[in-house]
Amino acid sequence: MLTVESLKKSYDEAPGRAARRKKRDTTRTYAVGGVDFEVNDGELFTLLGPSGCGKTTTLRSIAGLERPTEGKVALGGRVLFDSAQDVNLRPNQRGFGMVFQSYAIWPHMTVAKNVSFPLEVMPRAKRPSRQEIDHQVAEVLESVELGAYAQRSATKLSGGQQQRLALARALVTRPELMLLDEPLSNLDAKLRETMRFELKRLQRELNLTAIYVTHDQAEALVMSSRIAVMNEGRVEQIGKPREIYTRPATRFVAEFIGTSNFLEGKVVAVNGGEVEVDTPHGRLVAADPPRKPVVGDPVLLSIRPECVDLSRERRGLPNEWTGTVRTRAFLGDVVDHIVQIGDTEIRNRSNPTLSIPPGTEVHFSVTPDKVTLVPVG
Structure with a gap:
């Protein structure tokens, strides 16, 4: 479904013609130093690694929030970014749903309004009718078990409920791919453990394709279909959770996982x-x-x-x-x-x-x- 090829990102110079001319300069420091992977339909693919390893930069590059220095990103054959062809679609053209580390809930809106807002600001030609918007909002709130809270102020929800609200808002547009950037890191340990299983349940029931970023090894092992362990801007190993744990390919993977x-x-x-x-x-x-x-x-x-x-x-x-x-x-x-x-x-x-x-x-x-x-x- 999603293909990432030779993705590199350097912050040494702002994106532009000069940067593109120098993109092969070996003196550069790369936050992401050449990443390759594929994400299959219905898969929860996790980017796992310590702080500063490049996992969030990789996710933001896929989302279009960062412009990579080199590489190619394609979704189902549709090219989203290609440095060689100077293609770089804007984030709103990529059609992804994204849940950030801070949930970015709009505090002045109700739960239902938070979820309906992405549909209401669509271009008029693509915007659903009011009836269809209400139906989609009710449907997605039920899927995350927030149907009874539709008219509650978003600020009156618990941490776990706010996390599910952020997920519902990303789901309501029915994206081809979900991007989740450490969405559980702000929860306490007990709630975080509960939400791991809750997110995995939703991913399976709704057949979501998702890329999940975390530094928490237990979280990755519990939730992932496959894991890419990253270190210093590169992928050290890709595999299923059991394979990564029992057959680490490098010392770094063996030390970081368990x-x-x-x-x-x-x-x-x-x-x-x-x-x-x-x-x-x-x-x-x-x-x-x-x-x-x-x-x-x-x-x-x-x-x-x-x-x-x-x-x-x-x-x-x-x-x-x-x-x-x-x-x-x-x-x-x-x-x-x-x-x-x-x-x-x-x-x-x-x-x-x-x-x-x-x-x-x-x-x-x-x-x-x-x-x-x-x-x-």
Whole structure:
């Protein structure tokens, strides 16, 4: 549906002829340094990354609120921006719905008026009749469960309701694509968790195609069809949430998505679907890595804390080492243990029924299929 090709954005110089003449100047600093991805129909595609990684600039470039320095953006074959052809449609010509981080609710209007306003300011030739506007407003308010609040002042809504109102206002024009820029960041933690599922429900029920920007990894994992992890203006990895979490392609992705234990090592054997790696603390075996290394390759092993199994007794399992519990922390639904193995600390995350006191000797083990090989360099 949406295609983004070689998108670049530099703020070194204001857009114009001089900027276009210098667009290939390698001395420039790029906020977005060459981004490529596609968004499919009915997909919630998330741009995820830390502050300053270029995700919001990418979204604003797609919306037409920023003019990219280079690249191409097309929607269903219709070119929205192309630096080579000097095409740049205005935001109102692109036909997108957008929900901002600040909901931008009009405080002097009722809930219904907030939603109807985008329809009422359409050009006369495209503007629906008053009856049709009322019907569309009622329909979209019901879809976001605000039908009973139609005549309430927008300022009398809770944070979650205002978020849904902003979404309804973007939906009422029936856009081909929704753009959402961290819409839950202003909510408290409990409400944010509730609204993740609410937004996902609406996206599925209404079959929305959306691009969602967030720095919250849990939000991305819960809501996304696919995730593009961004870092320093570039996409590090694109994949489904489970793939991104269990098979990170780079160290940055492994560190940014969840928590991970890292061990450096060198490949000493490749036997069918298994790779043996020597580390400073012993040998570990990884099963079915997505990219097969060769003997002698330096690699980085990534092991998620919940994949680490602890026992007070040695059981002769694969990838079993001995260490000492240095500290533990009760987190309610889990207990974290920090196990000292030589000069390395390994984090374990267990069911709260397992709580091992500091100073206890334990045996750490992890199954080969839970050891991820991350390429070095």
